[in-house]
Amino acid sequence: MYITQENQMATAVATRHDTRKYEEKLITARVGLLLRHSFFGNLATRLRMVDCTDDDQITTAATDGRHFYYDTKFIEKLSPKQTEFLFAHEVLHNVFDHHTRRGSRDPSIWNIAADYAINQILVDDKIGERITQVKIFQENKYRGKSAEEIYDIIFNKYDLQQLQALGELLDQHIDPEKDGGGDGKDGKGKGKGYSKDELRKIRDEMKEAMISAAQSAGAGNIPAGVRRMISELTEPKINWRELLR
Helix, strand or coil: CHHHHHHHHHHHHHHHHHHHHHHHHHHHHHHHHHHHCHHHHHHHCCCEEEECCCCCCCCCEEECCCEEEECHHHHHHCCHHHHHHHHHHHHHHHHCCCCCCCCCCCHHHHHHHHHHHHHHHHHHCCCCCCCCCCCCCCCHHHCCCCHHHHHHHHHHHCCHHHHHHHCCCCCCCCCHHHHCCCCCCCCCCCCCCCCHHHHHHHHHHHHHHHHHHHHHHCHHHCCHHHHHHHHHHHCCCCCHHHHHC
C-alpha cells in the first residue's frame, strides 16, 4: 500500500511538471506575439488557458471568447512559432465573432469558410509560422474575402465530402451557447454554456479589447480585414434618411 501511494504521488508530481511545461510553451507564444504582433498578443493574453487533454471533444484547441482550450498532445507537436499561429487563429475567431455570425448556414461548411478566411490572413501577415501538422484550409484565391463570401463560393461549388478532402479544421469550433461557458466542475474542460445575455457581454468585451489593442499596435500593424471591422465599429455608417426623419 505504501509503495502504491508513493507511485501515485510520483505520478501526480510528474503530471504537474508536464502541465507546467505546456503552460510555459503557451505563455512563451503569447509573449512572442506581444513582441512581434502586439495586436494579437494583447488579445491572446485576455484568454484564460484551460487544459482539456482529458476532454474527448477538444483534440487540438478551441475558444469561446474568454478561454483558450487546448490539448497538450497537440501543443507538443507544434514549434514555438506554430503555437503563435494557433493562438492568433483563436484570436481571430473571436475578433470576427464567427461563433454567432453563422446564422442558418450549414455549420460544417461555415466552420471551413471561417478557417479559410482566418488562415489566409495569418499566412499573408506572417503571424507565427504556418501549421503543417494539420492540412489547414488555406488558398490564396480566398484572400480578402469574408467567411460569408467564402461560404457562398464553397457551398455552391463543393459538397461536404469534397471539402473534407481539401483539408481539415485547425481547431474545434464550439458553440458557446451550448458547450462553452468556462470550466467544468473539476476546473477543467468546458461548462454547460453561456446565456444570450452573457454572450452579448462577451461580444462587447471583445469589441472594447479589440479597439484598445488596435490603438496600442497602430493601424500599420493590423491586418486589413481587421482594420475594416474596427473602422465599422468606430465610424458607423449613418442612415441619413433615418436621421432626417
